[in-house]
Each structure stands twice: as structure tokens, then as C-alpha cells.
Amino acid sequence: MKKIIITGALGQIGSELTMKLRELYGKDNVVATDIREPKDSKVVTDGIFEQLDVTDADRMKALVEKYEVDTFIHLAALLSAVAEAKPKLAWDLNMGGLLNALEIAREHNLKFFTPSSIGAFGPETPKDQTPQVTIQRPTTMYGVTKVSGELLGDYYFQKFGVDTRSVRFPGLISHETLPGGGTTDYAVDIYFEALKNNAYTSFIGKGTYMDMMYMSDAVDLIIQLMEAPSEQLKCRNAYNVSAMSVAPEDIEREIQKHLPEFKLTYEVDPVRQAIAESWPNAIDTSAAQEEWGFSPQFDLEKMTNDMLQQLNNKEI
Numbered sequence: 001m002k003k004i005i006i007t008g009a010l011g012q013i014g015s016e017l018t019m020k021l022r023e024l025y026g027k028d029n030v031v032a033t034d035i036r037e038p039k040d041s042k043v044v045t046d047g048i049f050e051q052l053d054v055t056d057a058d059r060m061k062a063l064v065e066k067y068e069v070d071t072f073i074h075l076a077a078l079l080s081a082v083a084e085a086k087p088k089l090a091w092d093l094n095m096g097g098l099l100n101a102l103e104i105a106r107e108h109n110l111k112f113f114t115p116s117s118i119g120a121f122g123p124e125t126p127k128d129q130t131p132q133v134t135i136q137r138p139t140t141m142y143g144v145t146k147v148s149g150e151l152l153g154d155y156y157f158q159k160f161g162v163d164t165r166s167v168r169f170p171g172l173i174s175h176e177t178l179p180g181g182g183t184t185d186y187a188v189d190i191y192f193e194a195l196k197n198n199a200y201t202s203f204i205g206k207g208t209y210m211d212m213m214y215m216s217d218a219v220d221l222i223i224q225l226m227e228a229p230s231e232q233l234k235c236r237n238a239y240n241v242s243a244m245s246v247a248p249e250d251i252e253r254e255i256q257k258h259l260p261e262f263k264l265t266y267e268v269d270p271v272r273q274a275i276a277e278s279w280p281n282a283i284d285t286s287a288a289q290e291e292w293g294f295s296p297q298f299d300l301e302k303m304t305n306d307m308l309q310q311l312n313n314k315e316i
């Protein structure tokens with residue numbers, strides 16, 4: 001990777017990935033784009049930023065040619081809960097944007113990354129130690145777009161030789177940005193609310209296990225995967241990646257080591273609970289470990305320490 005364009009740069013992943021890439025590759029070699037253009041974000045003020053609606057193929061192509069990038073990181077998409085509320089918009093944005101990006105990657109021979117998700121699995125998928133290759137019949141529009149995206153990644157690699165790379169992200173936990181419309185958002189909100197109110201009401205029920213990962217590990221693994229030698233990679237649809245499998249009460253116990261009076265209560269949101277229950281409890285990540293050295297650094301204890309410390313410093 002030398003010169004990189006990112007879509008969705010103001011999103012949960014994009015806002016941290018953009019800053020890390022600017023640090024590693026130089027501010028002049030990272031073109032951050034997003035449909036929004038807030039004046040106060042360092043993603044906008046601390047480097048190259050262009051407004052881009054990913055359904056506008058002509059503008060996307062013009063930016064790729066203007067900055068002569070060699071790598072395309074496509075993050076713009078609607079997340080699971082919002083997608084379930086607006087399924088047609090989710091299909092149009094998630095798939096229309098992705099196809100525009102893949103076509104431009106094909107025309108300009110760009111190295112390509114877009115994330116899939118554990119949301120690409122469904123109720124028939126084995127729930128524990130979910131294999132790299134298994135049944136994928138998701139029951140959400142988000143999941144349908146993620147499986148379709150995985151198949152497109154395979155297709156553009158096999159048919160056109162595009163260097164497509166992807167991972168199935170678990171729930172991602174970040175202190176930089178509040179997530180927007182995901183099912184795993186409770187695992188971010190809980191830390192903000194613990195510090196603000198010493199209490200949190202979870203919309204996901206007790207005992208609901210999902211894979212999770214600290215954003216720091218997610219950002220590092222994207223760079224690690226993108227820098228891995230192409231010949232090492234057998235999976236061009238998406239690799240299973242995860243750092244931990246947790247339920248709300250596990251996070252509660254970890255937070256109480258720092259805030260002993262912290263109280264977790266539950267008000268289950270049936271829509272997001274149903275989505276969560278259709279996803280695996282814990283996926284197998286051996287393929288990513290073996291093929292490109294995936295090795296997350298943050299477990300629940302280490303993540304909780306860092307989250308609370310970082311949020312304390314921000315005086316949220």
C-alpha cells in the first residue's frame with residue numbers, strides 16, 4: 001500500500017483507521033472520504049478529505065484518478081439494525097457502493113479491502129467455533145449484503161484478478177466514535193454510560209454471547225492483512241476474526257473491577273436481540289492466524305482498562 005483512498009472515513013472503523021494510516025503512510029498518501037463533511041473532525045482537518053457519496057460512481061472514479069491511489073479501502077455501509085429498518089436503502093447503499101468500488105478497483109488495478117461481518121452468518125450456522133467455511137443463510141438484510149459482498153470479492157478476484165481482501169468483523173468497541181446503528185453497539189455504550197452514570201440499561205439480553213474486538217486490534221489487522229503477500233491468502237471472500245466472545249454480564253463484571261457500584265440492567269430490544277441470536281456465539285479464527293498471522297492483543301480485561309482510561313482522559 002502506498003496511496004490509499006478510504007470511503008466511510010468518518011464511521012466507527014474509518015475514523016480510527018484513517019488516523020493510523022496517515023501516521024504510517026503519510027498524510028499526503030491517505031485520501032479520506034465520507035458523505036458527511038463535519039468541520040470539527042480531525043479526519044477532515046488533519047489531512048486530505050473529499051466529500052463522496054459512494055453511490056456516485058463518476059465522482060468516486062474522479063477521486064481515484066485525481067489522487068492516483070493504489071489501494072481502495074471501502075467502509076461505507078449501513079450497519080445491521082439500521083439496515084433492518086431500511087432494507088431497500090441498505091441494499092442500494094451497501095451493494096451499489098460496493099459494486100462501484102470494485103469496478104473502479106478492477107479498472108485501475110487497485111488492491112481492495114472491504115469488511116464483512118459475523119452478520120454474514122445465520123441461525124443454521126454452527127454457533128460455537130464457527131468454521132471459516134460453513135453455512136451462510138443470514139436472516140437480516142445486513143447479512144444478505146455481507147454474504148453478497150463476500151461472493152463479489154471472490155468473483156472479482158477469480159474473474160478479473162482484483163486483489164480483494166476482507167474479514168468478518170465481530171462487534172467492534174472504540175473510544176473514538178459512538179457506533180451508528182449496530183446490534184453490538186451496547187458493548188460500546190456500556191463504557192460511556194458506566195463513566196457518566198455508573199449504570200447502563202442493555203438492549204441485548206443477559207447470556208447473549210457475541211464475538212467482539214477492540215478497535216485498536218481491528219485497525220492493526222486491516223493493515224496486517226493488506227500488507228500480507230498475496231500468495232499467502234487462500235480466502236478472498238472474508239476471514240473469520242475475533243478477539244473474545246462476551247455477554248453483557250461479562251462486561252459488567254469487568255467494569256465493576258474499576259467501578260464497584262456500576263449497575264447493569266436490561267430492557268431487551270426484540271429486533272436487535274433477534275439479530276444477535278441469529279449470529280454465532282464464538283467463531284474459529286485459525287485460518288486468519290495461519291495464513292497472515294492474525295493475533296489480537298486485547299482481551300476483555302485489557303480492553304476494559306484501556307477504554308475506561310481513554311474515556312476518562314476525554315472527560316466525556
Ligand code: VAH
Binds near residue numbers: 169
Ligand atoms: C453491527 N457493529 O452490529 C456491526 C457489526 C458484528 C456486528 O457488523 O451491525
